[in-house]
Each structure stands twice: as C-alpha cells, then as structure tokens.
C-alpha cells in the first residue's frame with residue numbers, strides 16, 4: 001500500500017500560501033496543515049482510499065461514527081441517487097469503538113494522518129462510554145460528536161433536534177474528555193440551528209460541525225415501494241450545499257470568530273470550499289463527492305493554494321466569514 | 331491521458347470510446363484503458379462516470395473482456411443494458427468521446443488450482459464477464475462450458491462467442507426464442523452431468539445466483555458467483571453495497587460487495603437474510619416506515635444484529 005503515486009491530479013502545493021487552520025478554539029491549538037478533511041461515514045477506515053492516494057495529504061481524517069458495540073446496520077437497499085444528491089440509510093454499520101481504536105487509529109497514525117474520531121450512541125451513557133474509550137487513544141486529536149442519532153429514551157427523537165438534549169450529550173462527553181477538542185455535529189433538520197449551536201458550545205463543545213444529512217424519502221412511482229429500505233433516509237451531496245452554506249453562516253454569526261466550524265454539505269470543487277469558508281467554516285469536509293470521484297479531497301488539497309494565489313490571497317483564514325451584501329440592500 | 335492512482339490496484343483514467351456496437355438489446359463499448367486492462371482480471375468491474383442531467387454517482391459495469399497491445403496499448407470491453415438515465419447516456423455515447431473510468435475494482439473469480447472442467451452460467455448481461463472468464467480459463471488449460479440464459483434472444487449476448495470457445499454451450503430463453511424454453515436452473519443439473527464440470531462460475535440477477543448456488547450446493551459442486559448491489563462509491567467507503575455473508579461459526583455479517591466481492595463463494599451468502607429472498611413487493615404502511623430505533627435480526631449462532639436507525643419521527647403521530 002506504500003507504492004508511490006504514479007501521476008497527475010491537481011497542482012503542486014503552493015509556496016507562500018498559508019493553508020493551515022487552527023481548530024483548537026478556546027481549548028488550545030489544533031493546527032491542521034490544510035482545511036480539507038473527510039466527512040464522517042464517507043471514508044471508512046482510511047485504508048480503502050489510501051489504496052489510491054496518500055491519506056496523510058488531508059488536513060485530517062474524520063472517521064466513520066463508532067458506537068459502543070459493533071453494528072451491522074440496516075437492510076439494503078441503503079442508497080438511491082436523487083437529483084444532484086443521494087439518499088442513504090446505513091444505520092451506522094461500524095466495527096465498534098474498541099476495534100476502531102485498536103486497529104484503525106494506529107494504522108492511520110502510522111500513515112501520518114491526523115485522526116478525528118466520530119462518536120455515536122442512542123443514550124447519553126452510550127456517548128460517555130464511547131468517549132472514554134476514544135480517550136484512551138493518544139493518537140486521536142479531536143472528537144466529533146454525531147448528534148444525529150435517535151435518542152432511545154426520548155421516543156427516538158434525534159439528539160441534535162433539541163438544544164437541551166444536544167447539550168446534555170456534549171456535557172457528558174466533555175466530562176469524559178476534559179481537554180480534547182470537541183465538535184458537536186448538528187443536523188439541519190431544525191427550525192433554528194443557531195440556538196442548538198449556542199447550547200452545545202455552552203455545554204463545552206470547542207466548535208461545531210455542520211451539516212449532517214437532511215432527512216428525505218424517495219418512492220418508486222410504479223411500484224409504490226420506498227427506494228431505500230429504511231423509508232426515510234439522509235440526503236447529501238450538491239443538492240444540500242445551499243442549506244449547508246446557510247446553516248454555517250447562521251452558526252458563525254451566532255458563535256463568533258473564536259468558535260471553529262467544520263463545514264460540510266455537497267462540497268465538490270475549490271469554489272465550494274471557499275463558499276463554505278466565506279460562510280464561516282474553518283475547515284471543510286468532503287463526503288458524497290468522494291463517492292463520485294475518490295480523488296476529490298486530494299484534488300482540493302492540491303488546488304486550493306493556487307486558487308488563492310491567483311486571486312492575491314495569502315491565506316485561507318482571511319476569507320473566513322467574508323460575505324458581502326449588495327450595495328443597494330446593505 | 332490523465333491517470334490517477336498507485337502502481338497497483340485501481341486507477342482513475344480518462345478513456346476514449348474506441349468502439350460501440352449492438353448485441354441485441356444490449357450495447358457493447360470498447361474503451362481505451364491500458365492501465366486498467368493491464369491490471370484487470372475476470373470478475374472485476376469498473377465504475378464509470380456518466381454525464382446525465384442530475385446524476386452524480388458512477389455506474390458499475392463488469393469488465394467483459396480486455397485486449398492488450400494492438401493499436402491502442404490496451405482496451406477493456408463493457409456490455410450494458412440501457413434502462414435508466416446512466417445506462418441510457420452511456421448507450422448513446424459516440425466513438426471518439428471520453429469517459430472517466432475507475433478500475434479495476436473488486437475481487438476477481440478465483441482460478442481452479444488444477445486442470446478441471448468448468449461450467450460458466452450467465453444470465454442476461456451477466457453473461458458478459460463469463461466470456462472474459464472463459465477466455466482466461468481456456469488460456470489456463472481448463473475445459474470451459476457455457477450455460478447462458480435470458481428472457482429472450484435479444485438478451486443473449488453474441489451467442490457465437492460461447493459456442494466457439496466452449497466444449498459445450500447451452501442456451502435458455504424464457505420465451506423459447508432460443509434454446510431451451512425456461513431458465514438456466516432447468517438445465518443446470520443435466521449440464522453438470524454431461525460436462526463433468528467440477529466447478530461452477532455464475533453471474534446474473536441475484537435471484538438466479540441464489541437458485542444456481544442452491545442447486546450446486548445440493549450436488550456438492552463448488553460455485554463462485556458475482557453479485558450486484560446498489561453502489562454509491564464502488565471503492566469500499568460508503569457501506570451502501572452490503573450483503574449478509576456467513577462467517578466462521580455461523581455468524582452472519584454485512585460485507586461490502588464492492589471491495590469484499592463482487593465474487594463470493596455461493597454457500598457463504600445468506601440469501602434468506604437478504605431482500606432477494608422475497609421478490610414480491612410488500613405494501614408499505616406509512617405508519618411503519620422508519621418508525622423504529624433498532625432492528626433485531628436473528629442470526630445463526632452469534633445472537634443478533636443491532637442497528638441504529640437515524641429517523642425523525644413526526645411529532646404529531648404520537
């Protein structure tokens with residue numbers, strides 16, 4: 001797996017352009033060499049993509065959400081394509097936190113990748129336990145808390161849909177991991193996302209990740225059958241990018257420049273990365289685009305510098321939150 | 331020509347369409363893809379980017395043949411059934427145009443350890459990779475026999491090829507327009523007896539593969555099948571393409587078709603735990619859709635599966 005990369009694909013890293021980002025917020029420094037990370041659940045263990053290119057080129061690898069126990073996930077079909085997007089219901093198939101920490105984290109670290117964990121559960125207790133286990137790894141540099149999970153003690157209501165339950169999970173994870181940079185991953189399926197962001201930061205999150213998929217559904221017109229076995233499924237891809245830009249903008253406006261945001265939702269091109277950064281993202285995750293082109297994230301890492309250079313920028317961070325209104329409607 | 335990837339394994343490359351031809355209802359495409367052709371083996375597939383309005387994801391196709399050398403340094407063939415936006419777009423692409431192709435992907439068919447007679451069963455466009463496999467088996471000194479079936483003659487790909495290559499080639503069509511009227515499973519046991527085949531390879535609709543696998547298991551003949559499942563990525567990162575597979579000790583686990591397959595030993599597949607067990611559509615009651623937090627699937631030996639479901643339950647239904 002260590003064979004050299006054969007050829008081409010994107011420009012060489014550009015000298016003089018500072019692509020580094022600090023995701024440490026008020027919890028000290030967490031500097032990534034570039035802002036491109038993977039979206040949880042869209043990169044498996046890292047080995048699969050490393051068979052194609054060197055995953056250490058990424059700013060960080062955000063891993064698939066892991067749970068206390070291994071999960072087999074939902075029945076198939078688990079996906080269907082929709083206009084400029086896709087619906088998925090995987091059901092968090094994962095090897096469990098123990099296997100992930102023992103097998104995948106050391107491998108990623110040995111490859112030189114920076115590892116961000118993603119943790120999931122169906123009770124506050126689940127999150128606490130998974131967090132503790134992740135905390136035993138010295139190689140995990142940050143933890144994303146996947147709050148888009150159904151809360152079994154709350155009729156299956158997703159944690160992230162209510163500020164109070166979202167904050168409860170974050171408090172429990174913070175107690176288990178007092179010094180770890182924590183990112184609360186939010187769902188766009190709420191009336192107002194900013195108060196949820198405020199609540200998780202007050203509960204101890206270093207920053208937020210936005211957005212997770214938005215719930216959708218597809219039905220075969222002929223047969224009446226649901227196209228994804230679970231019925232409801234998460235919509236991702238370019239179709240949701242405007243929602244992501246809006247949510248990130250609202251969160252950045254609410255939380256201010258000191259709170260880092262990992263932005264995601266439909267990113268495919270360098271322009272998409274810059275759009276999310278202008279909206280307020282500090283780093284940008286690539287999810288569904290990897291399915292269409294597994295080289296996407298690497299191409300972005302390699303071409304971001306020259307995009308900025310050609311436009312006279314010296315760093316990406318100077319663009320964060322830089323959004324202009326129309327002069328006639330200030 | 332841009333090629334991305336490592337020295338081994340799959341690459342992404344821009345390929346020129348060098349030929350397009352009809353096989354009855356299907357289309358055959360020949361693509362200039364030297365790097366993929368050099369690395370490919372029968373049973374593997376390619377994931378092809380399509381440009382059709384609103385499409386995003388690639389479409390997987392079995393490699394139906396490779397040719398090395400010649401005018402272009404190496405080509406691969408695919409055979410496609412145009413029946414949706416992606417396959418329709420590919421069926422109308424003219425020679426000279428370019429396609430972005432990723433491959434070879436997946437695990438190939440294992441080759442027999444010693445010289446044996448083989449029976450290759452293909453259903454519909456699933457015959458395409460069987461012709462490629464047949465060539466390789468013959469080159470390896472194995473005896474090759476074909477059993478090719480489809481709904482009608484229009485869906486039998488180029489019957490001359492298997493006839494020329496094989497010691498024995500039988501055909502079935504459901505409308506009786508070619509060969510035996512019926513399905514490949516009607517002839518399988520007879521063909522195994524008449525050819526003395528010691529191993530079966532099969533590709534076709536999953537329901538056919540389940541039936542072929544069951545007959546082979548009854549007769550004690552090892553059978554390798556190449557299965558299909560809906561795929562978002564084709565490279566192992568999305569977990570959409572899983573099939574329940576038996577492991578040691580009777581445990582059943584969801585494995586990825588794209589990277590752990592698409593070729594599996596047929597007895598390992600727990601078809602009864604998959605959606606292919608019950609082909610009849612069941613009506614869906616709106617009240618039950620996604621209305622659960624965990625599902626419990628009884629598995630042999632290993633207790634049960636537990637699966638979290640990400641749902642927002644409409645609040646006004648309770």
Ligand SMILES: Cc1cc2nc3c(=O)[nH]c(=O)nc-3n(C[C@H](O)[C@H](O)[C@H](O)COP(=O)(O)OP(=O)(O)OC[C@H]3O[C@@H](n4cnc5c(N)ncnc54)[C@H](O)[C@@H]3O)c2cc1C
Nearest residue numbers: 081389390391392409410411414415416417455558559560
């Ligand atoms: C390993 C593998 C090998 C294949 N080999 C061939 C081949 O040699 N020739 C051929 O004609 N077809 C083959 N298929 C099926 C082919 O990929 C689908 O027919 C095609 O993706 C349909 O795309 P569409 O846009 O035309 O149709 P639609 O039905 O509109 O497709 C919508 C979505 O469903 C997916 N999908 C639909 N049917 C299938 C299917 N049967 N399997 C997987 N995904 C599906 C598509 O990829 C797409 O994402 C293979 C599939 C797999 C998994």
Ligand SMILES: Cc1cc2nc3c(=O)[nH]c(=O)nc-3n(C[C@H](O)[C@H](O)[C@H](O)COP(=O)(O)O)c2cc1C
Nearest residue numbers: 039040041065088146211212236237265266287288
């Ligand atoms: C197949 C698939 C699996 C996903 N699994 C997870 C997961 O395990 N945990 C999580 O927090 N988000 C998960 N997501 C959501 C993504 O991380 C991301 O937030 C979302 O897809 C939007 O980004 P995109 O449009 O770039 O894909 C998944 C998305 C997809 C498409």
Ligand code: FES
Nearest residue numbers: 564566568569588
């Ligand atoms: S198609 Fe993505 S894991 Fe198999």
